[in-house]
Amino acid sequence: MFDDINDLYQQVILDHCKQPRNFHELPQCSCSAQGFNPLCGDNLKLFLTLDGDVIKDAGFTGSGCCISKASASLLTDNVKGKTKAEAEQMFERVRDLVTTGKTTGDVGKLAVFAGVYKYPARVKCAILAWHALIGALRGEAAPVSTENEKT
Amino acid sequence: MTDWTKLRADFPILNQQVHGKPLVYFDNAATSQKPRFVIDALVHYYERDNANVHRGIHELSNRSTNAFEAARARTAKFLNARSADEIIWTRGTTEAINLVAATWGAKHLKAGDVILLTEVEHHSNLVPWQMLAQKTGAKIAYIPVTGDEGTLDLSKLDSLLTSQVKLLSMVHISNSMGTINPVAELCAKARKLGIVTLVDGAQSAGHLPVDLQAIGCDFFAFSGHKICGPTGIGALYGRTEILETMPPYQGGGEMILTVGYDKTEFKPAPHRFEAGTPDISGPIGLHAAMDYLDAVGREKIWQHDQELANYACEKLSALKNIRIFGPKQNRAGLVSFLLKDVHAHDVVTLADQGGVALRGGHHCTQPLMHKLGVESTARASFYFYNTKAEVDVFVDVIKEIQKFFAQ
Numbered sequence: 018m019f020d021d022i023n024d025l026y027q028q029v030i031l032d033h034c035k036q037p038r039n040f041h042e043l044p045q046c047s048c049s050a051q052g053f054n055p056l057c058g059d060n061l062k063l064f065l066t067l068d069g070d071v072i073k074d075a076g077f078t079g080s081g082c083c084i085s086k087a088s089a090s091l092l093t094d095n096v097k098g099k100t101k102a103e104a105e106q107m108f109e110r111v112r113d114l115v116t117t118g119k120t121t122g123d124v125g126k127l128a129v130f131a132g133v134y135k136y137p138a139r140v141k142c143a144i145l146a147w148h149a150l151i152g153a154l155r156g157e158a159a160p161v162s163t164e165n166e167k168t
Numbered sequence: 169m170t171d172w173t174k175l176r177a178d179f180p181i182l183n184q185q186v187h188g189k190p191l192v193y194f195d196n197a198a199t200s201q202k203p204r205f206v207i208d209a210l211v212h213y214y215e216r217d218n219a220n221v222h223r224g225i226h227e228l229s230n231r232s233t234n235a236f237e238a239a240r241a242r243t244a245k246f247l248n249a250r251s252a253d254e255i256i257w258t259r260g261t262t263e264a265i266n267l268v269a270a271t272w273g274a275k276h277l278k279a280g281d282v283i284l285l286t287e288v289e290h291h292s293n294l295v296p297w298q299m300l301a302q303k304t305g306a307k308i309a310y311i312p313v314t315g316d317e318g319t320l321d322l323s324k325l326d327s328l329l330t331s332q333v334k335l336l337s338m339v340h341i342s343n344s345m346g347t348i349n350p351v352a353e354l355c356a357k358a359r360k361l362g363i364v365t366l367v368d369g370a371q372s373a374g375h376l377p378v379d380l381q382a383i384g385c386d387f388f389a390f391s392g393h394k395i396c397g398p399t400g401i402g403a404l405y406g407r408t409e410i411l412e413t414m415p416p417y418q419g420g421g422e423m424i425l426t427v428g429y430d431k432t433e434f435k436p437a438p439h440r441f442e443a444g445t446p447d448i449s450g451p452i453g454l455h456a457a458m459d460y461l462d463a464v465g466r467e468k469i470w471q472h473d474q475e476l477a478n479y480a481c482e483k484l485s486a487l488k489n490i491r492i493f494g495p496k497q498n499r500a501g502l503v504s505f506l507l508k509d510v511h512a513h514d515v516v517t518l519a520d521q522g523g524v525a526l527r528g529g530h531h532c533t534q535p536l537m538h539k540l541g542v543e544s545t546a547r548a549s550f551y552f553y554n555t556k557a558e559v560d561v562f563v564d565v566i567k568e569i570q571k572f573f574a575q
C-alpha cells in the first residue's frame with residue numbers, strides 16, 4: 018500500500034528511527050541545545066563534546082517522529098570528527114537537500130533525506146536536530162524552535 | 169431512512185482521489201466540507217446581490233442587508249436564542265471568545281477574581297483568558313480531567329466554585345477527546361452562584377441540536393466552517409441582559425449611532441460589537457449551511473456521527489498496540505488514538521498515502537496532552553457524509569501502518 022512512500026521512509030531512516038545511534042546524554046559535554054517543534058511536539062536535546070574546534074562526540078535524547086529521530090541519529094554519526102565549520106557547512110547542505118531535494122557536495126548517508134522535500138509538512142522534522150546543532154555550536158541558550166525558522 | 173450516500177453526492181470535493189486512492193476525509197473536527205447548496209449561495213450572492221450592508225438605500229444594498237440580517241435571525245433560530253439581537257458575527261469561535269474576554273472581561277473582572285476553565289480546553293478557550301488574567305490580575309482555575317477518557321472530574325466541582333469565581337468557560341464537545349461535557353448541569357450550578365458562563369460550541373453546533381435556552385449559558389461560541397459553512401464566519405451568542413452591560417469591541421463604522429469629534433454614541437447589541445464592513449457573504453453561506461443541516465436533521469446527524477465513532481472505536485479496539493482516548497460511552501463523532509512506537513505524524517503521513525485524511529498533533533490542547541503524558545495523538549473525526557465503508561478503509565490503513573513499522 019505504501020510503495021510511493023519509500024522515498025520518505027527509506028530503510029536507513031526506519032532503521033535509525035527504531036534503533037537510534039548515540040541515543041544518550043553526554044554528561045561531560047562541552048555544549049548542548051534543545052530543539053522543539055511545537056506543531057508535532059518533537060523535542061530533542063543534542064549534546065556535543067568538543068576538542069578545540071573538532072566535534073569529538075555527539076549524542077541526543079528526547080522524543081519525536083520517525084523522521085526527526087532518524088535525522089538526529091544520523092546527524093550524531095555524521096558530525097563526529099568534523100570541525101565546527103565543517104558541521105555548519107553540512108547543516109547548509111542538509112537544509113538544501115530537505116527543502117529542494119538537491120544539494121552541492123557530499124552528504125554521505127544523509128542522502129536518504131533527499132525525498133523529504135516532497136512532503137512539506139515533514140521538512141521541519143528532518144531539519145530539527147540540525148537547528149539544535151547550530152544552536153549548540155553557537156551557544157544559544159534558548160531552545161531552538163522550528164517555528165522561528167523559515168525551515 | 170436517510171440516504172447518506174445520496175447526501176454525500178452533494179459535496180463535490182469528496183468525489184476525488186488522493187495519491188491514487190479515493191479520498192476518505194476524516195478531518196472534520198478541523199473543518200468540514202461544503203455542499204453544493206452552500207457554494208451556490210455564495211456564488212449567487214456575488215453574482216446577483218453584492219453590496220455593502222446598512223449603508224446604501226439602493227436595491228442591491230437592500231438585498232444584501234436583508235440577507236445579512238436574515239442570516240442572523242436564522243442563527244438565533246438554529247441555536248434557539250430568544251432574539252436575533254443576541255447573535256454577534258465574528259470570524260469564528262476564537263474571535264467570539266476573544267470578544268468576550270476583551271469586553272465583558274475587561275469591564276467585569278478584577279484582581280483576585282477567578283476564571284474557571286476545564287483541563288480539556290482548546291487553546292482558543294485558554295489563551296484569551298490567560299491574557300486577560302495577566303492584564304487584570306484575575307486567576308485561572310481548572311476543573312480536572314480524569315485521564316485518557318477525557319471526562320471531567322466533577323467531584324472537585326463544589327470546592328472549585330468559590331465566591332471568587334466570576335466566569336465558567338468550557339468546551340461543549342472536546343475536539344481532542346470526543347467527550348461531551350454536561351454543560352446544562354454546569355451552567356445551572358454556576359447560574360445559582362451568579363457566575364457567568366460561556367460554552368465553546370465549536371464541535372457541537374451543527375453536530376447535534378443545540379438549544380441555548382435549555383443549556384442556559386450566557387455566551388455560546390461557534391465557527392461556521394466546521395458546520396458546512398464558509399471559513400471566516402462564526403458567531404457569538406450573548407444573553408441580551410449581559411450584552412447590554414458590555415462596552416464595544418472595536419471602534420469604527422456600523423457600530424455607532426452618532427459620532428462627534430469628542431463624543432460618540434454606540435448602537436445597541438449586536439451592532440455595537442461589529443465595527444466596519446462585515447463579512448457579508450459569510451453569514452449568507454452560513455445561512456444556507458444551517459438550512460442544509462436542518463433539512464438533513466441534526467438528530468440524525470448526531471446519531472450518524474456517534475454510530476461511526478462507536479464503530480471505529482470498536483474496530484480499533486480489536487487491534488493490538490493501540491491506545492484509544494475518549495469516553496467509553498457517549499462519545500461524540502471522533503476518535504483520538506496512538507499506535508505503540510509509531511508517532512502520530514508518521515501515522516498521518518502514511519494514512520494520507522492511503523487516501524485517508526487524519527489529523528496528528530496536539531489538536532490545540534497542549535496542556536491536556538501534557539497531562540496525559542503524550543506529545544500528540546492521531547485523530548479521525550466524522551461528519552454525516554462519512555460512511556462505515558470509509559471507516560473500514562481507515563482501519564485497514566491503520567493495520568497496514570502497524571505492519572509497515574513492524575518490518
Ligand SMILES: Cc1ncc(COP(=O)(O)O)c(C=O)c1O
Binds near residue numbers: 198290293343368
Ligand atoms: C473545541 C474548539 N474550540 C475552538 C476552536 C477554534 O475554532 P476557530 O479556529 O474556528 O476559531 C476549535 C477548532 O479548532 C475547537 O475544536
